[in-house]
Amino acid sequence: MAEVYGSAKPRKRWGRRLLITFLVLLILLAVALVVADRVAASYAERVIGDRVSDQLANQKATAEKPDVTVEGVPFLTQVASGDYQEIKILLNNFTAPTGTADQKIKMPTLDIRAKDVDAPIDTLRNGNGDIKAGTVTGTGTIAYADLATLIGQKGLTVGEKDGKLVGTAPVEALGQTFNVTGTANLEVTDGVVKVRFADVTADGLPNIPLVRNLIDNYVQQLSYDLAVPALPLNLKVQKVEPRADGLVVTTGANNVSLSSGGL
Incomplete structure (x- = not known):
């Protein structure tokens, strides 16, 4: 009986070594x-x-x-x-x-x-x-600072409020300087982003025809068409979001x- 047990142990060790070798080869293959x-x-x-x-x-x-x-x-x-x-x-x-x-x-x-x-x-x-x-x-x-530079109106700052693009700029009227604020409408047409300000208000500015015409003229100057340049891979502007x-x-x-x- 001792000879039988003695011959079984080497076979078990050989089988274990073969299994370990196989696993190592699999790991090396996976790494490769x-x-x-x-x-x-x-x-x-x-x-x-x-x-x-x-x-x-x-x-x-x-x-x-x-x-x-x-x-x-x-x-x-x-x-x-x-x-x-x-x-x-x-x-x-x-x-x-x-x-x-x-x-x-x-x-x-x-x-x-x-x-x-x-x-x-x-x-x-x-x-x-x-x-x-x-x-x-x-x-x-x-960046909003870059967008304001592109629009090109002195003193204009733009930013986001409640999901809208809002612009603020100083306007001189009646010998005084007033800060006017308006919300911009954004529209994309053939790759051009059209920026149009509306609903312009100014604290303390008299609501008289002369002043209103001045503000309306200024708002027209704020209108801007952002011609997005040719982008790589023929990308075209689909939408803009403040x-x-x-x-x-x-x-x-x-x-x-x-x-x-x-x-």
Whole structure:
């Protein structure tokens, strides 16, 4: 009986070692796949970032190096199919000309999300061909101080109150200076944000025809058409919304080329 037990123990130890070896190999394989997955994702992110940078240069816009992130795991299955769930592109310190004099629009961050992206592996590898996104959305914020500068009326300050864009500016009348306040109506037409002030009031300002005409004329001067510049990836303004930290601009586009030649 002692010989039987003696022969069983080595077999158990051998089986345990084989199991441990197998588990270690699985772990190493999983780590290798994760590393390969990340390397492939980084390569795709770099290629797409370079192409977005080309578009910025073509539009005379500037920003920090695009921060590109390919969402979704595992990434390698997306590479194999050429279909990507979502690609996030952050453009920090984005600046672009408006086409009016030397005015420029500034956004601390332009947050772009491209979904249903078709990027064949050969296109990523050799740079030939096109990378397309089914839908692209972008969100950025224009600081109120910058918006007031764009409108260009001396002493004007703008901000948000109860979800509305409110402007305040000094007006001289009857030998005195009064602060007038009005609420702006915002409308987006063909990529142009129309800012029109209404319901203008001023404490202590006499409600007489002469003064009222003066105020009406001043309000017309506050009217402003914000021509949003050409944005990367053919993004077009869809809506604007006043918020506490600035005027939030939402943009969008369909069937967009992420390649430099797709402008």
